[in-house]
Amino acid sequence: MLKYHKETQKNFSVRIVRWYRLNSRNLPWRENNDPYRVWLSEVMLQQTRVEQGLPYFQKFVKKFETIFKLASAQEDVVLRLWQGLGYYSRARNLHRCSKIIATELNGEFPASAKALQRLPGIGEYTAAAIASISFGEKVAVVDGNVFRVLSRYFGIEVPINSSEGKKVFSTLAQQQLNESPDPKLPPGEYNQGIMELGALVCTPRSPRCADCPVSAGCFAYNKNLIEDLPVKLAKAGKRERYLYYLMPIQGKSVWMKKRSQSDIWKGLYDFPCIESDSELKAAALKQKCKSMAGHGEVALLGSVTHLLTHQKLFIACLTMTGVNEVSLKKNFEGKWYTQKEVVRLPKPKVIDDLLKIYFKKISQGK
DNA sequence: AAGCCGGGGAG
DNA sequence: CTCCCAGGCTT
Structure with a gap:
């Protein structure tokens, strides 16, 4: 692991939240923190761009206003509405999950990441996202954006798609929450902030470092290594x-x-x-x-x-x-x-x- | 730990 | 063309 400056590290989370409050996009699932809407958006956005998922989110909340309506729908109807979005196991698991919550949990989402992750289609990332955004739990998300931002900011060369990388980056992400100078830092806003920064500023190619709130402390920016981070292991052929x-x-x-x-x-x-x-x-x-x-x-x-x-x-x-x-x-x-x-x-x-x-x-x- | 599962947009 | 996107499940 490469070295970084600790004094700039300390304010990372605070700067992220400050930036997020001024620059966040106006997205429908941000109108409130209703776990049903947050869950729906998070599942739809797995490996999917916001622009691609957005019209599907609108269709789903209109057709299935509550989780009970989703739970009572036919699977073919859910899949038909999901048509074109890809990764169809997400839709099947979404439907399975809605049935469990509607019939076994009285329509209420579990309030902790640990409990959420036991539900079908909710993995480590989605559990952390719902728990932090809807219930304020201090648990960090790690998605593609977080890998990229942390890798560049802290100058970490461990491949993001390796087992070690998963551990290193999730530990680092959680540290930003646990060791924030602001003890009342809202976990949901920090999580959405670092992802929003990755989506809008710290992009995979041609990042907008001039607009970045943490560029001064960014290892990759200061060492001119933006194009070299993050590191990723080659994938198998098609x-x-x-x-x-x-x-x-x-x-x-x-x-x-x-x-x-x-x-x-x-x-x-x-x-x-x-x-x-x-x-x-x-x-x-x-x-x-x-x-x-x-x-x-x-x-x-x-x-x-x-x-x-x-x-x-x-x-x-x-x-x-x-x-x-x-x-x-x-x-x-x-x-x-x-x-x-x-x-x-x-x-x-x-x-x-x-x-x-x-x-x-x-x-x-x- | 590695492989599998869609579709689309950016460069 | 390649890369990658608010990842999770199966083997």
């Missing part, structure tokens, strides 16, 4: 998958199935799929489709490359009319859904895009 979707059509209905295995998009709906580790030739693919779903008319609807964090998906989608339902049912799960029903189903972004292409096509009379 797996490549070739997904060949067969979209069976019957009148105004489309055959879809729910993804239930522990794979991408669990809980969402897509079409029968033939997967391969390598590219399939058009002729071979067509042959395969016909053998699995009957000898109907096959046509290419579209093909796209879809990037996920860990996977690169090469996707092609074939429409098929005149399918043999017996053959289809033997090879694939699922059932027929009318166009109206299809719109209501929660679907991955790519599937939603493909359906839009198809529906547009048929509305123009092919």
Whole structure:
């Protein structure tokens, strides 16, 4: 660990809170400290930018005014509202969590980080966020912003995605709260302040050090190491998958199935799929489709490359009319859904895009 | 401890 | 193109 100046360290937390009070964005979940809204926003913002999550937050609080309304909703309805936000296990865990709180806890959130963390979808970060913001508990959050700000300010080279890094940075974050010169420093404002600073000023690239309230004491700023911190271990490469979707059509209905295995998009709906580790030739693919779903008319609807964090998906989608339902049912799960029903189903972004292409096509009379 | 899970915006 | 975002769960 690199050395830093202790006199500048001492006022870090106080400067952060002072800056936060003058520069915080006006965000809907900051209107009050209601744990339901704080929880909802924190789960939505896991690995997600504020701008991306914001419209979803508005939709959710409007549709589910209380945790009881969320708890009594169907999972498909929750997933459909979450559609497009990604990491769908968050939505499934959010729903599970709401049921526990509504039915077992009389609708009241546990008031400590330790108790909160026992709930599904609430890990160390989210537990600390809710406990500090809604209940004033003196517990520090450690998210991507905190890693970056602390790494730069204190000049710490330990990789932020290593086990040691997690320990080092959470200890350091908690120290700022415990050893603050202001014993009444509001933990929620300190936590939101350091994250807000990371989001608005101490950004991953081209940070706005001229606007930073703690630049004078910042190790990286003073040593001109801003671009070198934080340190991060290299990640594994992406797996490549070739997904060949067969979209069976019957009148105004489309055959879809729910993804239930522990794979991408669990809980969402897509079409029968033939997967391969390598590219399939058009002729071979067509042959395969016909053998699995009957000898109907096959046509290419579209093909796209879809990037996920860990996977690169090469996707092609074939429409098929005149399918043999017996053959289809033997090879694939699922059932027929009318166009109206299809719109209501929660679907991955790519599937939603493909359906839009198809529906547009048929509305123009092919 | 390492791998897995989405989608989008910035540079 | 790469990186990363108010992380958590599974193996």
